[in-house]
Every structure is written in C-alpha cells, then in structure tokens.
Amino acid sequence: MPPHLVRRFIKPLLFLLCLVPFLSVVWRALELGGTDLGANPVEAVQDTFGQWGLRFLVITLAITPLRDWFNAPWLVMLRRMLGLFAFAYVLLHFLTWLLLDQGLYWSGILADIAKRPFITIGFAALLMLVPLAVTSTNKMMRRLGKRWKSLHRLVYLISLLAVWHYYWQVKADVREPLVYATIVAVLLGWRAFKAARRSHARTASSLGRVRDGSERA
Amino acid sequence: MLIKRPRPGDTARIAPSEITPERVYVSRRELLQGALALGAGAAAPALALGATQRSLQFARNGRYSTDEKLTSYEDITTYNNFYEFGTAKGAPAANSGRFKSMPWSIGIAGEAEVTGTFSLEDLLEPHALEERIYRMRCVEAWSMVIPWVGVPLGAVLKRFKPTSKAKYVAFKTVLRPDEMPGQRSRVLAWPYVEGLRIDEAMHPLSLLAVGLYGKTLLNQNGAPLRLVVPWKYGFKGIKSIVEIRFTERQPPTSWNLSAPHEYGFYANVNPNVDHPRWSQARERRIGGGLFDSRVPTLMFNGYEQEVASLYAGMDLAKYY
Numbered sequence: 001m002p003p004h005l006v007r008r009f010i011k012p013l014l015f016l017l018c019l020v021p022f023l024s025v026v027w028r029a030l031e032l033g034g035t036d037l038g039a040n041p042v043e044a045v046q047d048t049f050g051q052w053g054l055r056f057l058v059i060t061l062a063i064t065p066l067r068d069w070f071n072a073p074w075l076v077m078l079r080r081m082l083g084l085f086a087f088a089y090v091l092l093h094f095l096t097w098l099l100l101d102q103g104l105y106w107s108g109i110l111a112d113i114a115k116r117p118f119i120t121i122g123f124a125a126l127l128m129l130v131p132l133a134v135t136s137t138n139k140m141m142r143r144l145g146k147r148w149k150s151l152h153r154l155v156y157l158i159s160l161l162a163v164w165h166y167y168w169q170v171k172a173d174v175r176e177p178l179v180y181a182t183i184v185a186v187l188l189g190w191r192a193f194k195a196a197r198r199s200h201a202r203t204a205s206s207l208g209r210v211r212d213g214s215e216r217a
Numbered sequence: 218m219l220i221k222r223p224r225p226g227d228t229a230r231i232a233p234s235e236i237t238p239e240r241v242y243v244s245r246r247e248l249l250q251g252a253l254a255l256g257a258g259a260a261a262p263a264l265a266l267g268a269t270q271r272s273l274q275f276a277r278n279g280r281y282s283t284d285e286k287l288t289s290y291e292d293i294t295t296y297n298n299f300y301e302f303g304t305a306k307g308a309p310a311a312n313s314g315r316f317k318s319m320p321w322s323i324g325i326a327g328e329a330e331v332t333g334t335f336s337l338e339d340l341l342e343p344h345a346l347e348e349r350i351y352r353m354r355c356v357e358a359w360s361m362v363i364p365w366v367g368v369p370l371g372a373v374l375k376r377f378k379p380t381s382k383a384k385y386v387a388f389k390t391v392l393r394p395d396e397m398p399g400q401r402s403r404v405l406a407w408p409y410v411e412g413l414r415i416d417e418a419m420h421p422l423s424l425l426a427v428g429l430y431g432k433t434l435l436n437q438n439g440a441p442l443r444l445v446v447p448w449k450y451g452f453k454g455i456k457s458i459v460e461i462r463f464t465e466r467q468p469p470t471s472w473n474l475s476a477p478h479e480y481g482f483y484a485n486v487n488p489n490v491d492h493p494r495w496s497q498a499r500e501r502r503i504g505g506g507l508f509d510s511r512v513p514t515l516m517f518n519g520y521e522q523e524v525a526s527l528y529a530g531m532d533l534a535k536y537y
Contacts, residue, residue, distance in 0.1 A: 038306070041506060041507045042509075043501075101501070101511075102511075103511065105510075111496065117494070168494065172304070172405055172476070173304035173404045175402075
C-alpha cells in the first residue's frame with residue numbers, strides 16, 4: 001500500500017470509524033432514532049467505553065503481528081492513532097465511573113481504588129497509559145530515541161492488566177474475558193517467539209562461526 | 218422511615234401504588250374492577266398482556282409496602298439477572314420466549330408431615346394474593362422498587378406441617394436446558410438452588426411471588442413462582458421454583474458454591490460489609506437516568522426493624 005494512500009484515505013476513514021462507538025453512545029444518550037441506553041444508562045455508557053478501550057488496546061497490539069503475518073508494513077502508520085483511541089476510550093470509561101457513577105464521591109472513589117483489586121489494576125493501567133499518550137508525538141519520539149521503544153513496551157503490561165481488570169469484574173461468566181486473554185496471549189506470544197528466534201539466530205550464527213572455524217582448521 | 222407501620226384502621230388508607238404515576242399500572246387498575254381471578258384464562262384485550270400473561274386479583278398490603286417511586290414495568294422486565302437465560306442483563310427478556318411456565322407443579326419434600334407434588338393452583342388456592350411494594354437490592358449495587366403480587370411464604374409452608382427437624386428450607390429452580398439456553402453452559406452449577414433458615418422463611422416479609430404490577434410474572438422475572446426476600450440480596454430470590462424441601466442441615470446455595478468468599482448463605486443487605494470486589498455502601502436506583510447519583514444502602518435494605526432480631530448476637534461480617 002503506497003504511503004500517500006494510507007495517509008490520505010485509509011487513516012481519515014479509520015479515524016471516523018474509531019469515533020463510531022463514541023457517537024453511538026451520544027446517539028443513544030440523546031435517544032435519537034428510538035434508541036436509548038436501557039434501564040441502567042450509567043452502566044451502559046461505562047461498559048461501552050470500557051469494552052472499546054480494551055478492544056482498541058488489543059487492535060493496537062495486533063498491528064505488529066499483522067504486519068509480520070501479512071507483510072503489510074503500512075499498517076504501522078495507523079498504530080499511533082489506534083493507541084490514542086485506546087487511551088481516549090479508557091479515559092472516558094474512567095471519567096464515566098468518576099463523574100456519573102461515583103458522582104465525585106471521593107471517599108468512595110479512593111476506597112475503591114485502594115481496596116478493590118479489580119479497580120486498583122484498572123486504575124494502574126490507566127496511569128500507565130498516560131506517559132504513552134504524552135510521548136506519542138514525533139518530537140517526543142526523537143527526544144527519547146531508543147528509550148521510546150522501551151517505554152512503549154509498557155503497553156504489553158497494560159493489556160494484561162486490562163484483561164485482568166475485566167476478568168475480575170465479571171461475576172461468573174468469564175467466557176468473554178477469556179477470549180480477550182487468548183487474543184492478548186497470542187499477540188504477546190508472537191513477540192516472545194520473534195525475540196526467542198532472534199536470540200537463537202544470534203547464538204546459532206556465533207556458534208556456526210566457531211564450528212566453521214574448527215572445521216576449516 | 219420508608220416502611221409503612223401498621224396503624225389502627227390501616228386498611229382504609231390509600232396504598233402507595235395508587236398514587237404512582239405509572240400509566241400502565243393505573244389503567245390496569247381501573248380495568249381490574251370486576252376483575253379476573255387467578256386461573257381464569259381470559260385477559261382483557263386492552264391490557265396488552267403477553268400470550269401467557271394474566272391479570273391477578275389481589276388485595277394491597279400497605280403494612281409491608283414502601284411508598285418510594287416504583288421502578289417502571291419496562292425496566293423491571295428488561296433488566297434482569299436470570300443466568301438460566303444468559304448472563305447479559307437483556308438476555309432473560311430476549312431468550313425466555315420458549316420457556317413454558319404452564320402447567321406447573323412443585324414438589325414439597327423433606328422434614329414435613331405433608332409432602333408430595335402439587336400443582337401451582339393447588340399450592341396457592343387456600344391463600345389470598347397480596348400486593349407488596351418492596352425494595353429489591355442486587356448484590357451488584359443497583360436496586361429497584363417492585364410491586365410484587367404473591368402469598369406469604371410462611372403461610373404456605375405451614376400447611377405442610379414442617380417437623381421439629383425442619384431447620385432450613387431449600388429451594389430449587391427447574392432444570393430445562395431445552396427451554397433455558399443459559400443452562401447449556403456451565404456458568405453456574407445447574408439447577409440453581411437457594412435456601413433460608415426456617416425462621417427467615419417464616420418471617421412475614423418473605424413472599425412467594427406469582428406476579429408484579431398486577432399481572433402474572435413474565436418468564437424473565439421467574440415465572441410462574443419465585444421467592445422474594447426483600448432484606449437479602451436479589452440472588453436469594455430464586456426463580457421458577459420446582460421444589461421446596463425442609464432440611465435439618467443448611468442447604469447449599471448456588472452463588473455460595475460458585476464463589477464462597479464473595480457470596481454467603483445469609484446474603485443480608487449490609488452497607489457495612491463490602492463485597493470483596495465492590496462497595497455495598499451505596500446503590501444505583503434503576504430508572505434514574507444518566508445524571509442520577511447513587512443513594513446510601515440501608516441496613517437490611519431498610520427492613521432492619523422487622524428482621525434485625527433474627528440475627529441478634531450474630532457476627533454479620535462472618536455470616537455475610
């Protein structure tokens with residue numbers, strides 16, 4: 001895919017697509033077209049944003065493996081935007097909880113973050129996303145140099161925390177959290193596999209040199 | 218207080234349900250004059266009842282009713298936890314269409330002089346139906362106000378003459394994976410089972426409900442017969458009951474089996490004892506809208522005066 005096509009068409013189109021979950025919430029909140037948010041609108045909004053936050057995290061995490069599997073280097077051009085949408089939806093999820101669900105009831109909010117493990121890890125994941133969003137600009141990439149990549153590997157931990165947060169939140173039906181866990185495991189597993197292959201290749205090639213040398217002698 | 222206390226001449230007072238703005242409810246009420254008794258199959262067409270739904274004839278029980286604003290019929294019938302039909306809140310309304318609640322019979326078993334299988338009609342026949350407006354507090358920290366129609370559980374149980382060995386009452390939901398798609402996945406160990414201590418079961422607040430908003434229960438609400446114990450979390454209110462058994466030992470209960478550290482046998486509403494994963498101090502009243510704030514949860518869901526004596530001397534943090 002030529003870069004100008006990605007920049008001019010695919011990226012703007014994907015941007016609009018990424019807005020759809022947000023717009024659907026607004027649409028239902030305004031009860032347009034006979035829709036509504038159901039019996040528990042706060043829960044509906046919070047769940048929708050949380051679900052999409054997790055989905056965008058997973059989609060962002062999928063870019064590298066998809067690029068490798070389908071030989072599609074242009075996919076990487078979409079990664080920053082997807083990551084920022086993940087952050088936006090996670091932030092909306094958190095703000096819905098803070099403002100609409102808890103109504104800025106601080107004693108309850110602080111107690112929940114401190115005492116409820118699933119909220120603690122969700123909050124931790126949100127906090128870790130902040131530096132990634134802040135350092136997502138070209139300028140910050142240049143400034144951080146090699147350290148940028150190390151910093152942004154935090155997303156591996158964030159994705160695990162996000163799935164865990166979801167797993168712990170459901171009462172008994174863990175099937176859906178397990179689907180996410182499986183996908184994240186595959187996406188992280190691919191990276192681990194690649195890293196292992198690289199280090200194996202390095203070891204093999206250095207061993208090979210030694211062996212070649214001894215054979216020649 | 219939120220609960221109406223009995224007063225002399227109480228029967229003449231206007232029930233809270235009569236001043237509710239619920240349009241459907243009022244229109245039903247007017248139509249009900251010269252009404253249909255339980256078991257009379259014909260439904261007034263203007264009521265827009267479901268195919269198997271019927272109007273009920275009942276007396277209002279103001280003594281045990283709250284005057285809080287009722288949750289709408291739509292919310293009560295579309296936002297449900299009834300895992301037999303799926304785990305999403307909308308699943309019971311969406312997936313319970315094939316469930317057949319008629320005819321229905323209930324097995325009475327265990328430590329009682331009279332046991333056997335009884336049709337729903339025979340089980341209820343000697344009792345007058347009552348309407349009671351109860352708060353319903355889910356363990357997930359949301360709540361509703363529901364005008365149930367039913368009979369006092371204790372009065373029904375007494376007819377079977379429980380023996381001195383009957384220390385507990387165990388309830389069982391029907392097992393029909395063909396009609397209850399949720400039972401095809403092992404989210405919980407089916408069939409759903411629940412239980413009460415005998416004094417809890419005999420408490421005048423405990424209700425066997427057959428309807429709400431003056432109509433028979435829809436499948437998603439536990440048709441045709443369900444338990445309502447308003448001072449306990451909603452999961453104690455077992456639905457579509459097929460067996461009631463008097464036992465000497467404390468019976469197993471489904472959520473306690475599933476996650477013993479999270480759900481106890483007693484499951485009394487208690488704002489001071491948190492669920493390990495969320496606070497129980499405040500609750501969200503269903504129907505309030507996007508900008509409605511939570512309200513404080515009351516001890517025993519506001520029925521403290523009626524039921525606290527059942528638990529005198531018990532450590533409620535231990536027996537949660």
